[in-house]
Amino acid sequence: MRNNTIFQEKNHTVFAPDRVGALMLPRPETFAPDRTVDQVIARLREMGEGERRVERCYVTDDKGRLLGQASFRRLVLAAGEAPMGTVMKPPFLTVCPEDDRETAAQMMEQFDLLELPVVDGRNRLVGLVTADDAMAVLQDEATEDMERMAAMAPSETPYLQTRVVTIFRSRILWLLLLMLSATFTGAIISGYEDALAAQVALTAFIPMLMDTGGNCGSQSSVTVIRGLSLGEIHLSDWARVCAKEGAVALLCGGVLGAVTLLRILLLNHLSLAVAATVALTLVLTVLISKLMGCLLPLAARRAGLDPAVMAGPLITTVVDAAALLIYFRTATLLLGL
Amino acid sequence: MRNNTIFQEKNHTVFAPDRVGALMLPRPETFAPDRTVDQVIARLREMGEGERRVERCYVTDDKGRLLGQASFRRLVLAAGEAPMGTVMKPPFLTVCPEDDRETAAQMMEQFDLLELPVVDGRNRLVGLVTADDAMAVLQDEATEDMERMAAMAPSETPYLQTRVVTIFRSRILWLLLLMLSATFTGAIISGYEDALAAQVALTAFIPMLMDTGGNCGSQSSVTVIRGLSLGEIHLSDWARVCAKEGAVALLCGGVLGAVTLLRILLLNHLSLAVAATVALTLVLTVLISKLMGCLLPLAARRAGLDPAVMAGPLITTVVDAAALLIYFRTATLLLGL
Numbered sequence: 001m002r003n004n005t006i007f008q009e010k011n012h013t014v015f016a017p018d019r020v021g022a023l024m025l026p027r028p029e030t031f032a033p034d035r036t037v038d039q040v041i042a043r044l045r046e047m048g049e050g051e052r053r054v055e056r057c058y059v060t061d062d063k064g065r066l067l068g069q070a071s072f073r074r075l076v077l078a079a080g081e082a083p084m085g086t087v088m089k090p091p092f093l094t095v096c097p098e099d100d101r102e103t104a105a106q107m108m109e110q111f112d113l114l115e116l117p118v119v120d121g122r123n124r125l126v127g128l129v130t131a132d133d134a135m136a137v138l139q140d141e142a143t144e145d146m147e148r149m150a151a152m153a154p155s156e157t158p159y160l161q162t163r164v165v166t167i168f169r170s171r172i173l174w175l176l177l178l179m180l181s182a183t184f185t186g187a188i189i190s191g192y193e194d195a196l197a198a199q200v201a202l203t204a205f206i207p208m209l210m211d212t213g214g215n216c217g218s219q220s221s222v223t224v225i226r227g228l229s230l231g232e233i234h235l236s237d238w239a240r241v242c243a244k245e246g247a248v249a250l251l252c253g254g255v256l257g258a259v260t261l262l263r264i265l266l267l268n269h270l271s272l273a274v275a276a277t278v279a280l281t282l283v284l285t286v287l288i289s290k291l292m293g294c295l296l297p298l299a300a301r302r303a304g305l306d307p308a309v310m311a312g313p314l315i316t317t318v319v320d321a322a323a324l325l326i327y328f329r330t331a332t333l334l335l336g337l
Numbered sequence: 338m339r340n341n342t343i344f345q346e347k348n349h350t351v352f353a354p355d356r357v358g359a360l361m362l363p364r365p366e367t368f369a370p371d372r373t374v375d376q377v378i379a380r381l382r383e384m385g386e387g388e389r390r391v392e393r394c395y396v397t398d399d400k401g402r403l404l405g406q407a408s409f410r411r412l413v414l415a416a417g418e419a420p421m422g423t424v425m426k427p428p429f430l431t432v433c434p435e436d437d438r439e440t441a442a443q444m445m446e447q448f449d450l451l452e453l454p455v456v457d458g459r460n461r462l463v464g465l466v467t468a469d470d471a472m473a474v475l476q477d478e479a480t481e482d483m484e485r486m487a488a489m490a491p492s493e494t495p496y497l498q499t500r501v502v503t504i505f506r507s508r509i510l511w512l513l514l515l516m517l518s519a520t521f522t523g524a525i526i527s528g529y530e531d532a533l534a535a536q537v538a539l540t541a542f543i544p545m546l547m548d549t550g551g552n553c554g555s556q557s558s559v560t561v562i563r564g565l566s567l568g569e570i571h572l573s574d575w576a577r578v579c580a581k582e583g584a585v586a587l588l589c590g591g592v593l594g595a596v597t598l599l600r601i602l603l604l605n606h607l608s609l610a611v612a613a614t615v616a617l618t619l620v621l622t623v624l625i626s627k628l629m630g631c632l633l634p635l636a637a638r639r640a641g642l643d644p645a646v647m648a649g650p651l652i653t654t655v656v657d658a659a660a661l662l663i664y665f666r667t668a669t670l671l672l673g674l
Contacts, residue, residue, distance in 0.1 A: 041413055041414075044410075044413060044414055045414055048414075055392060055408070055409075055410065055451065071392070071409065072392075072408065072409035072410045072412070072413050073381075073392065073409045075409070075413055076378055076381060076409050076412055076413055077378075077381055077382055077385075105472075108469075108472065109469065109472040109473060109476055112469035113469070114392065114451060114468055114469065131451055131468035131469065131472065132445075132446065132449035132450070132451065132468065134472060135442075135445065135446040135468065135471060135472050135475060136446060138472060138475050138476055138479075139446055139475055139479075139567065142475075142476075142479035142483075143563055143567065145483070146479075146482070146483060146486070146559050146562075146563050147559065147560075147563075149483070149486075149559070150555040150556050150558075150559035150560075150649065152556050152559070152560070158564070158567075158569040159560055159561075159564045159569055159570055159578075159581075160564075160569065160570060160574060160577060160578075160581075164581060164584045164585055164588070165588075167560075167581070167585045168585050168588040168589060171553075171556050171585065171589060172588070172589055172592055172593075174552070175549065175552055175553065175556075175589055175593060176592070176593065176596065178548060178549070178552055179545060179548070179549050179593055179596070179597070180596075182544050182545035182548045182549070183545065183600075185544040185545070185548075186541040186542055186543075186544055186545055187541070189540050189541040189543070189544070190538070190541045193537045193538075193540070193541075196537065196540060197534060197537055200530045200533065200534055201527070201530075203526050203530070203533060203540055203543075204523040204524070204526040204527045204530075205523055206523075206526070206540075206543060206544070207519050207522040207523055207526070207543070207547060207657050207661070208516060208519035208520065208522070208523055210544060210547065210548075211515060211516070211519045211522075211547075211650075211653060211654060211657065212512065212515070212516050212519070214551070214650075214653065215511070215512055215515055215650045215653075216508075216512065218487040218649060218650060219487050219489050219508050219512075221487075222483050222484065222486070222487035222489070223484075223487075223489070223496055223504075224496075225483075226480055226483050226484075227495070227496045227497075230476065230480065230495075232495040232496055232497065233496055233497065237497060240497060241496075241497075244496075244497075244501060244504070247501045248501055248504045248505050248508065251501070251502075251505040251509070252505060252508060252509055252512055255509055255513070256509075256512060256513065256516055259513065259516070259517075260516070263520075312487065312555060312649050312650075313548075313551075313552045313555060313649075316548060316551065316552075317548060320544050320548065324544070
């Protein structure tokens with residue numbers, strides 16, 4: 001339902017699709033501040049219904065610089081002979097055509113704006129963003145983030161209208177990359193083959209350790225990715241975020257570790273050393289995966305990449321290797337393998 | 338940034354927070370169809386700026402039933418003596434207070450509406466939803482879906498303002514549940530301990546098989562969950578969705594299986610039987626996880642549950658067990674364990 005007005009006429013810049021310039025309705029009708037309300041209404045009558053989606057009258061000076069805006073409601077309520085300069089309100093917020101369209105839409109949501117004026121470097125009104133376009137942007141960006149978080153290239157068309165080959169292409173690259181990365185995890189296991197052969201029971205806990213690490217990492221990464229996207233978390237908060245995730249990790253790790261220790265002792269009837277190895281690995285894995293889950297998206301943002309890529313699938317692969325290394329090191333220490 | 342007007346005055350129903358009734362601005366000012374534009378403007382002047390967020394005039398009959406609506410722009414352009422009945426447009430879409438607020442917001446986004454009238458069972462105007470509230474709903478719902486997909490209970494407050502204990506509580510239950518479910522996967526490994534001891538090389542491929550299955554399942558489930566949420570996929574499409582995911586799975590599985598087969602033969606220098614076991618397991622795992630990834634969210638919707646719960650973490654756990662069962666069965670057949 002996107003309704004981009006691509007700004008492509010001659011002598012005009014073409015903006016990338018994620019910029020405000022590609023989203024805005026270009027060059028809305030403007031009025032001089034000395035025009036009276038009656039004159040404006042007469043002009044609007046001439047124009048007829050025109051661009052029905054515009055819900056504000058914009059007032060500019062003779063250089064086209066934005067002075068203010070008035071809703072049609074204000075126009076209805078004002079005296080006919082009042083000049084627009086007295087009826088208008090100064091612009092509350094403006095954006096530039098080069099700004100990110102998601103940021104503009106977020107601002108409109110945050111400040112309950114139905115229209116957002118777009119001005120150039122000299123404060124000249126060059127377009128406006130409407131609430132319905134902002135809604136479409138927020139939906140599109142949320143969908144894109146979810147697709148990236150699930151290791152897919154964002155799609156442009158609705159699912160049922162997308163060809164199988166297109167879906168395949170949006171998915172296969174990440175799958176291949178992550179599968180080959182998992183080779184490292186396999187190599188770690190191969191490196192400890194003798195230890196595993198000596199203590200075969202240890203193998204049975206590998207899925208649980210890997211899955212729990214992946215789940216903990218997903219929780220933290222999605223929290224941070226969404227927080228960054230909503231503007232609730234900023235790069236400068238990184239230390240607070242890490243401290244918070246660290247504390248949550250210790251609480252989660254403590255509970256999960258205790259449950260695992262008891263379960264192995266009481267249900268699996270394995271030795272305390274095995275139980276301690278698994279439980280300790282679990283606590284450390286939870287800690288590492290929660291810290292990875294918050295640091296990797298922050299690092300991506302810092303590097304100018306999309307933080308949404310640093311979600312579940314990638315973190316799972318990284319954390320798997322870490323979990324297994326910890327597991328085998330701990331086993332070597334506690335079980336003397 | 339939610340701006341819910343909870344409808345709680347005496348003699349009025351209190352609506353659940355996810356219903357339109359809890360979101361709408363209640364009882365907007367209405368006008369009779371025989372009122373002229375000038376009379377309406379005079380009344381608006383009396384009211385002053387009033388509820389600034391309302392951008393439409395609503396016309397109702399003497400029973401309060403919605404007849405139509407007019408933007409302030411139409412009011413400005415209409416002749417002063419014209420009765421509202423001739424100026425108004427019939428309502429394009431309406432919702433009920435009992436409707437889901439997400440559905441209402443989606444409708445507004447889809448049809449580019451700035452306001453959506455809310456009517457009761459007798460078509461009486463009881464409120465309206467504004468575009469800025471719809472934007473907030475779309476953002477909230479996307480955040481909730483992402484949190485559920487990452488196995489968390491949705492949070493109400495921004496991350497940095499949420500206490501560590503609250504974050505812990507929103508995460509630990511799912512972690513525990515998924516960890517205990519992974520026990521089944523461990524039990525499968527324990528059941529095949531002898532086979533693994535005989536062919537230790539097989540263990541090294543377990544992380545890759547599990548991760549790839551999880552990633553494939555995440556891709557499909559997020560696609561279907563988001564498609565359901567955006568109204569691009571409906572329950573009745575289940576057969577088409579499964580056929581599509583099945584086809585994508587065969588393509589993805591084919592590529593991943595071929596790469597794995599070559600890699601094991603050329604780089605790991607293992608026997609063709611081992612390579613074939615791993616590759617065949619991979620193809621079947623991809624197929625099963627993609628089908629699970631689309632069927633589980635559809636089944637959740639069918640059962641009246643939130644499909645977002647059936648995402649990566651839960652599907653990974655289910656698919657892990659399936660992948661290992663296939664692995665060991667294939668190994669038994671091809672390697673004669």
